[in-house]
Structure formats: C-alpha cells, structure tokens
Amino acid sequence: MNLTRWSARLPGGQRRASAPQDRPSGPTPSVPATRELPEARIAHEHAGHQHLAVHDVLGHLPALVAISYGPGHRLGYLSRAYTEVFGPRPTGVPAHQVMPELEELGLLPLMDQVYRTGRPRTVKARKVQLPALAGVEPPRYYTFVCAPVRETEDLGQQLAQLTGGAGKAAMVPTPADSGANTQAGTDAGRDAGDCTADLATDAVADSAAGAAADSAAGAVTDAAAPQSVRTALGLSSLGLGSFASLRRSTGASDVCGVLVFGAEVTDQVRVTERLRESERRQREAAVTLQRSLLPQKLEQPDDLRVAATYQPGGADTAVGGDWYDVITLGGGRTALVIGDVMGRGMRAAAVMGQLRTAVRAYARLDLPPHEVLQLLDGLASEIDASQIATCVYAVFDPSEQCLSYASAGHLPLMVRLADGTITRPEEPGGPPLGTGGWMHTSSNLPFTAGSTGVLYTDGLVERRDQDIDHSLDTLAGTLAGATGAPDVICSRLLRAMGVTPEHDDDVAALVFQLPQRDNDTAELFRTASLDLLGGAEAASSARAFTQGVLTSWRVGEELQDLGVLAVSELVSNSLTHGHPPMRLRLRRTDRRLTIEVTDADDHLPRRKRALPADESGRGLEIVATIASNWGTRRTPDGGKAVWCEFLLKRSSTGGVDPAPGDA
The missing domain is CATH 3.60.40.10 (PPM-type phosphatase domain)
Structure with a gap:
C-alpha cells in the first residue's frame, strides 16, 4: 500500500500517527497534564474579575440605567448613557426634584408600584426628544423596565451596607471621601460614571462571596462600610437610617430600591411604523x-x-x-x-x-x-x-x-x-x-x-x-x-x-x-290583462282591448298607436308558434308602459334579420325597432313570456307621450 499517497489525504494528526515511528527509544519527557493549565488560567482570570467595577461595566452599556433607593426614590446612580441623553443629575436627591423626565415618561408611578409590590413594571416605546438635538434629529424611542432591588441580592446588600449606619453624623470622613461627598452633593454637572459608588465586589462576586456578605450584613457598622463608596453615592451626609426605616410596610419588605433600565428601540419603532403605514395603504387600496x-x-x-x-x-x-x-x-x-x-x-x-x-x-x-x-x-x-x-x-x-x-x-x-x-x-x-x-x-x-x-x-x-x-x-x-x-x-x-x-x-x-300608493299615485300604477281565446280573431280582440285600455289610461295618441302595433305583432307570433293558454298583460307605471304576452310553449323566440323575399320573420324586428326594450323569459309553469317596454314622459296637457327616440 502506498502510505505516502494516503497520508496526503489525512489530517495532520492522522498523518503523524500513520508515519513510521523511527524515533530513538528512551524515557519520554514529562509533559504537564492538559487540565492543569486551563484550571490555573481560570483561577487567575476569576481572581481578576472580582476586581471589576460595576459602574465601569454599566458605563459602557448603551442602555439608560438609573438606581434609586428609599421610598422617596433618591438618586444613587446614573449611567454614562443616561447623562448623555438627559444630562447629569446630582445624587442623593429625590428623583422627582432633579429628574423631570421620569414624570414626563410616566415612570414615577411605576417606580412607586415596584417599590410597594416588588414586581417589575415595563413601559414600551416611549418617545424621548434629546434637548440638544430638538428640531434637528427625530425623537428616539426607549422601552423602560423598572425592577426592584432587594436586600437579598448583591446590589441590595451593598446599598443596605451603605445606609446601615448613616444616621451617625459624628463620623468624620477622610479628606478624599469628604471631597468626593461635597462634589456629589453640590455639583450637578458631575459625570455619572464618576459619581457612582464602586459596586463591583458585591455586584459581580460569585455565590460564595454573596453568602459571606449576607452573614456580615447584620453586624456591619460605619467603619465596616467603605467610606468612599458611601460618599460616592451621596448617602453619608443624608442622615438616613437603615432601609428598614425607609421602606413602607408592605409585603415587599425586602425591597430597598428601584433600578430603571431603558433600552433604545428606535429602529424597531420605525420599522413598526413603516409596516403600519404599508398596511394602511394596502387596506385603503382594498377598500377603494x-x-x-x-x-x-x-x-x-x-x-x-x-x-x-x-x-x-x-x-x-x-x-x-x-x-x-x-x-x-x-x-x-x-x-x-x-x-x-x-x-x-x-x-x-x-x-x-x-x-x-x-x-x-x-x-x-x-x-x-x-x-x-x-x-x-x-x-x-x-x-x-x-x-x-x-x-x-x-x-x-x-x-x-x-x-x-x-x-x-x-x-x-x-x-x-x-x-x-x-x-x-x-x-x-x-x-x-x-x-x-x-x-x-x-x-x-x-x-x-x-x-x-x-x-x-x-x-x-x-x-x-x-x-x-x-x-x-x-x-x-x-x-x-x-x-x-x-x-x-x-x-x-x-x-x-x-x-x-x-x-x-x-x-x-x-x-x-313596495310602498302603498295613494289615490293620486295609484292612477299611475295600473295593470290590465286579457285571456287570448280562439284562433285568428284573438289578435283582433287583443288590438281592440289594448286601444281601449290605453285610452282609459290617458296616454298619448302616438303611444296608443305604437302599443297597438306591438300587441298585434306579439299576439300574432304567439298564435303562430305558441300553445294555449295565452294571455296578454298591459302594465303602466309613472315611467314606462309594459306589454307582455305569455303562452305554454317553452321555445324562446330570437330576433333575426328577414330576407327581402321572406314573407314572415319581421314581427320581433318591428317590436325591437319601436320599443325602448324587449326580451323573453321562461315562466315557472314551463311556458314563456315575450315583453316590450315604452318609456313615458309627461305632456303639457297632463297626459303621457312616448319619450323621444322610442318611435
């Protein structure tokens, strides 16, 4: 077998395994275990992660983050993204005094609900207009989540430590802490990334560190709480007691603050608006x-x-x-x-x-x-x-x-x-x-x-x-x-x-x-009928009947002549091609005169052009010429009906004449 040809197709490890073993025999040099290096590296990296600062992490988030504490929602932290949108705010002050945007966005009532009930609340797609870009850039949209901060959580434990002994005003801060506190309480323009406390250790510590913080929370004193953290949050000079005295007596007794998180959803809102507009146009097109x-x-x-x-x-x-x-x-x-x-x-x-x-x-x-x-x-x-x-x-x-x-x-x-x-x-x-x-x-x-x-x-x-x-x-x-x-x-x-x-x-x-006619209008809606009996003399009877009825209806003389001619042609056609029983019906309304002849034959006549030498076949041609409309239909009893209509118009003498173009 050609090992060289096959080894060219194998991965590197397989080629090495398939290669001839011509190494010299001897003791194999010691190689560290493959698990020792990763475990050591993981332990080293974990030790480094414990020193990450939460405010540094939050400061790099594009989301808006604000943390408040106590029932008055005093401001404890603002992220860098929040200050870029709404501007800097001083910490340690109630939110309703320095954060009017919360009232405009409807977040303050939600923060109250979260603090009382301990359940998060969400408002979607709230419009935010950047003050610096008003009139230049369209507004942005954010979805805000108000979540409770609890004492049993890492962030809640650290907030509890910061306020656990704040009521002792005799405590003297270090010069560095005093300067930080003064700047946090008076300088509203301070960047939020610098005005926050170092919440790192408890915020990102693993579960073991969190458990240790829990065991020490009950016995913490002013000396135990880092003074630099208290001054950075603006809590050391507030004279506030522990959070147990700040919270309302509700079922959510472990809630010590509220975290407000705002994620920008401008692109989603724009897409939704475009889709809604497209659907509106499609609906308008369908309705049209x-x-x-x-x-x-x-x-x-x-x-x-x-x-x-x-x-x-x-x-x-x-x-x-x-x-x-x-x-x-x-x-x-x-x-x-x-x-x-x-x-x-x-x-x-x-x-x-x-x-x-x-x-x-x-x-x-x-x-x-x-x-x-x-x-x-x-x-x-x-x-x-x-x-x-x-x-x-x-x-x-x-x-x-x-x-x-x-x-x-x-x-x-x-x-x-x-x-x-x-x-x-x-x-x-x-x-x-x-x-x-x-x-x-x-x-x-x-x-x-x-x-x-x-x-x-x-x-x-x-x-x-x-x-x-x-x-x-x-x-x-x-x-x-x-x-x-x-x-x-x-x-x-x-x-x-x-x-x-x-x-x-x-x-x-x-x-x-179908309205009920009074005496005046009833004169304009009348019906008359005649059974056609006998042979050829039925046509003569039909003409005489029509002449008398149209005269009594006071139609014009011209319409009487046209009506008699149409009756003569239709009755003659029925006598020639139909079967009894035959019936003539005359009906008038305020707009038209209708003539209809029925018989028992179901064969529907058709209009055709008669040749000069033909002696018949011109009846329907004559009717179609003098009438405004004509047609045929089958009757429910198996026969047929042939009808024609004449449009009417009022004459100056009170009678009715045929409309122009009927004759």
Missing part, C-alpha cells in the same frame, strides 16, 4: 377597490324603493368581500342580490368583483333564481377553488306581488308585511357557491303593498360572544318596528345591531320597499 366594484348608484325600479349600505371593518380589520346589487329586469321585474366572499384582503375583493359581474350577466338572461345560482356555483369553482362565497338572489314580480328567491349558504332574508308581521324562510338554503354537486331550488314569499324586505351579510348579526339565533331575533324585532324610507331603516338596523366604525367585520345591507 371594493367600493369601486360595488354599485356607484343603485338602480331605482319603478315599483320598489331601495337603499343599501356598506361599511368596512375597523382599522385593524382587513377588507372583506361583501357586496350587493339591484338589477332592473324586463317586464317590470327587479333582481335583488347580496353576497359575501369568504376571506379578506385584495383577493376577496377581486373575487367579489368577478362574481358581481357574472350575476349581472346571468340576470340579463332572465333566468329563475336557482338557475342563476347554479351557474354561479360553477363559475366560483373556476375563479378560485379555494374560495367559497354565499349569495341570495331574489326577483320581485310586481304583477304577482311575489318575491322569488334562492340562497347559497347565505343568511335568510327577512320581510316585514304591512301589518308588522316578520316573515323568514323556514326551509334551509343550499351550500355556499364553489362547493359544487348541489341542485339549488327557488322559493316564493308574498310581497304585497306596504311590505319591507332586508338582505344582509353576516357582519350585521354575527358576534363572538353571542348566539347568532339571538342576533337574528334582535334584527327581526328591529325590522318589525322600523318605519320610514329604506335609507332610514338601513341606519336604524346598523345602530340597533351595534355596528360602529370600529366593527370587527364588514357589513352590507340592502333594504327594499
């Missing part, structure tokens, strides 16, 4: 996005009065995905929608915007509520499989005075009838959107004149400390007694449910009313 996705102005149907409100959560709450909408459908019908996307932030607001746009698109198809939710269910899964949403889609038909609705995991709508009775759906709704695999169904509620309905999101009724059924009962009771316009009812519901600007969740509510 959500508000821009909500209806800027609600559509006002002919028959209903509607009002809605949206209130985001408090400043500490991320914006949610609550939304609402009012969509005017054809034939005088109105869709009322409210929903809530689970989650918070920009993502929830974006999903909400996509769902609201999809609802408006599906509503234009004039589908039943459960079919709209079925389409939304599939779309929600495609948008984001991890997001689920709840929704209620309701359609009001003024001709039937009925509210048809379907719910996907949302809270139930509430309806207050004219007599004050509250109606809530008893049957449960389907699961939330995005879950899939569920066939939604539609239900009906009566909605007669004088009724008020409310749709809302969970933020209005859900509370952490309250059962939701109790909140729903509270909402029902408030709605039962609420009167006035929809916007007034919205405000009353929010106040009754305790919703404030600092609410912990988004809140959306939609209130709609």
Whole structure:
C-alpha cells in the first residue's frame, strides 16, 4: 500500500500517527497534564474579575440605567448613557426634584408600584426628544423596565451596607471621601460614571462571596462600610437610617430600591411604523377597490324603493368581500342580490368583483333564481377553488306581488308585511357557491303593498360572544318596528345591531320597499290583462282591448298607436308558434308602459334579420325597432313570456307621450 499517497489525504494528526515511528527509544519527557493549565488560567482570570467595577461595566452599556433607593426614590446612580441623553443629575436627591423626565415618561408611578409590590413594571416605546438635538434629529424611542432591588441580592446588600449606619453624623470622613461627598452633593454637572459608588465586589462576586456578605450584613457598622463608596453615592451626609426605616410596610419588605433600565428601540419603532403605514395603504387600496366594484348608484325600479349600505371593518380589520346589487329586469321585474366572499384582503375583493359581474350577466338572461345560482356555483369553482362565497338572489314580480328567491349558504332574508308581521324562510338554503354537486331550488314569499324586505351579510348579526339565533331575533324585532324610507331603516338596523366604525367585520345591507300608493299615485300604477281565446280573431280582440285600455289610461295618441302595433305583432307570433293558454298583460307605471304576452310553449323566440323575399320573420324586428326594450323569459309553469317596454314622459296637457327616440 502506498502510505505516502494516503497520508496526503489525512489530517495532520492522522498523518503523524500513520508515519513510521523511527524515533530513538528512551524515557519520554514529562509533559504537564492538559487540565492543569486551563484550571490555573481560570483561577487567575476569576481572581481578576472580582476586581471589576460595576459602574465601569454599566458605563459602557448603551442602555439608560438609573438606581434609586428609599421610598422617596433618591438618586444613587446614573449611567454614562443616561447623562448623555438627559444630562447629569446630582445624587442623593429625590428623583422627582432633579429628574423631570421620569414624570414626563410616566415612570414615577411605576417606580412607586415596584417599590410597594416588588414586581417589575415595563413601559414600551416611549418617545424621548434629546434637548440638544430638538428640531434637528427625530425623537428616539426607549422601552423602560423598572425592577426592584432587594436586600437579598448583591446590589441590595451593598446599598443596605451603605445606609446601615448613616444616621451617625459624628463620623468624620477622610479628606478624599469628604471631597468626593461635597462634589456629589453640590455639583450637578458631575459625570455619572464618576459619581457612582464602586459596586463591583458585591455586584459581580460569585455565590460564595454573596453568602459571606449576607452573614456580615447584620453586624456591619460605619467603619465596616467603605467610606468612599458611601460618599460616592451621596448617602453619608443624608442622615438616613437603615432601609428598614425607609421602606413602607408592605409585603415587599425586602425591597430597598428601584433600578430603571431603558433600552433604545428606535429602529424597531420605525420599522413598526413603516409596516403600519404599508398596511394602511394596502387596506385603503382594498377598500377603494371594493367600493369601486360595488354599485356607484343603485338602480331605482319603478315599483320598489331601495337603499343599501356598506361599511368596512375597523382599522385593524382587513377588507372583506361583501357586496350587493339591484338589477332592473324586463317586464317590470327587479333582481335583488347580496353576497359575501369568504376571506379578506385584495383577493376577496377581486373575487367579489368577478362574481358581481357574472350575476349581472346571468340576470340579463332572465333566468329563475336557482338557475342563476347554479351557474354561479360553477363559475366560483373556476375563479378560485379555494374560495367559497354565499349569495341570495331574489326577483320581485310586481304583477304577482311575489318575491322569488334562492340562497347559497347565505343568511335568510327577512320581510316585514304591512301589518308588522316578520316573515323568514323556514326551509334551509343550499351550500355556499364553489362547493359544487348541489341542485339549488327557488322559493316564493308574498310581497304585497306596504311590505319591507332586508338582505344582509353576516357582519350585521354575527358576534363572538353571542348566539347568532339571538342576533337574528334582535334584527327581526328591529325590522318589525322600523318605519320610514329604506335609507332610514338601513341606519336604524346598523345602530340597533351595534355596528360602529370600529366593527370587527364588514357589513352590507340592502333594504327594499313596495310602498302603498295613494289615490293620486295609484292612477299611475295600473295593470290590465286579457285571456287570448280562439284562433285568428284573438289578435283582433287583443288590438281592440289594448286601444281601449290605453285610452282609459290617458296616454298619448302616438303611444296608443305604437302599443297597438306591438300587441298585434306579439299576439300574432304567439298564435303562430305558441300553445294555449295565452294571455296578454298591459302594465303602466309613472315611467314606462309594459306589454307582455305569455303562452305554454317553452321555445324562446330570437330576433333575426328577414330576407327581402321572406314573407314572415319581421314581427320581433318591428317590436325591437319601436320599443325602448324587449326580451323573453321562461315562466315557472314551463311556458314563456315575450315583453316590450315604452318609456313615458309627461305632456303639457297632463297626459303621457312616448319619450323621444322610442318611435
């Protein structure tokens, strides 16, 4: 084996071990034991550490340190960093007289609590403005900890020694000590690193030295306490007794002073402020996005009065995905929608915007509520499989005075009838959107004149400390007694449910009313219908019926001609392609005239362009040209309805003429 090649790959020790042993035999020179040198070095260094001075150590700390003693919190020590921030202070004087910054920072009450209870107290991120840099440098921030100093501790033992015999004024200090005492008591500009006592031996001594100090503390005299230490702390001339007479008679009987420690946290505060500002901007952006996705102005149907409100959560709450909408459908019908996307932030607001746009698109198809939710269910899964949403889609038909609705995991709508009775759906709704695999169904509620309905999101009724059924009962009771316009009812519901600007969740509510008409307005809201019986003569009967009804409604002559023409085309189309029973319905409001023909055939006609040689296929083309709007929809009984509308305007004679551009 090539030992040279292998030894090149080994560490130095292994190469030496693998090298051939050709040293001469003989006695091995003695080598000291490997443990002797470290132990000797440790003992030597430990002896040196015992002579370190605490004030030298604290003087090099960047933290603010102050030590007080007695119930009056007389100043005993200031670190160099403290004097650099607040300036020098004389020792031996009560802190409230020479340290106004403690009062400004709210530390004096905490020091009292610490001295009485013996438990530390902390105040975080207090602003400190350096007097010399005011207006030049931004303020700094410090976190202060007030900790008790106890007699059983090294620092407390030394303070107790310093004050144990201070009451004997006959004691004569040495000249050096006298000079130090005079300077400590009168010179406020002395540096704190020099005005402190040498607290070294007891502050950093090991446990054996501390135990020895404990045994000697009871018998210490003025001669036993180092005079230079007493004068450096400014205690020898105060005439104070032992700390046993200075402390208050509390459970913390061994507390003899308070240590104030301040650590600078300016960088942390600046980072926190930047993060808070960033979160505020993000929240404002999310709220702006959500508000821009909500209806800027609600559509006002002919028959209903509607009002809605949206209130985001408090400043500490991320914006949610609550939304609402009012969509005017054809034939005088109105869709009322409210929903809530689970989650918070920009993502929830974006999903909400996509769902609201999809609802408006599906509503234009004039589908039943459960079919709209079925389409939304599939779309929600495609948008984001991890997001689920709840929704209620309701359609009001003024001709039937009925509210048809379907719910996907949302809270139930509430309806207050004219007599004050509250109606809530008893049957449960389907699961939330995005879950899939569920066939939604539609239900009906009566909605007669004088009724008020409310749709809302969970933020209005859900509370952490309250059962939701109790909140729903509270909402029902408030709605039962609420009167006035929809916007007034919205405000009353929010106040009754305790919703404030600092609410912990988004809140959306939609209130709609079917007002009771008086005699004057009732003339502007009228309905007439005719069953179409027989064959071709039904068209002639429909034209004559329409002419008579429009005349009695005092519409303009031009509108009468257009209405009769539209009825003729729609009835003829139904007689040709539909099945009985057939029905003609005329309805007018203060803004429009609606003509609707229903039959039992479910095939929806489509508008198409007829060729010059075609003898038919121009009926819907004519209707679409003369009417302001037209459309088709399937009826709940399996048939279809074809309708058209004409906008109205007031004439100078008190009648109603077609709006410009209708003909």
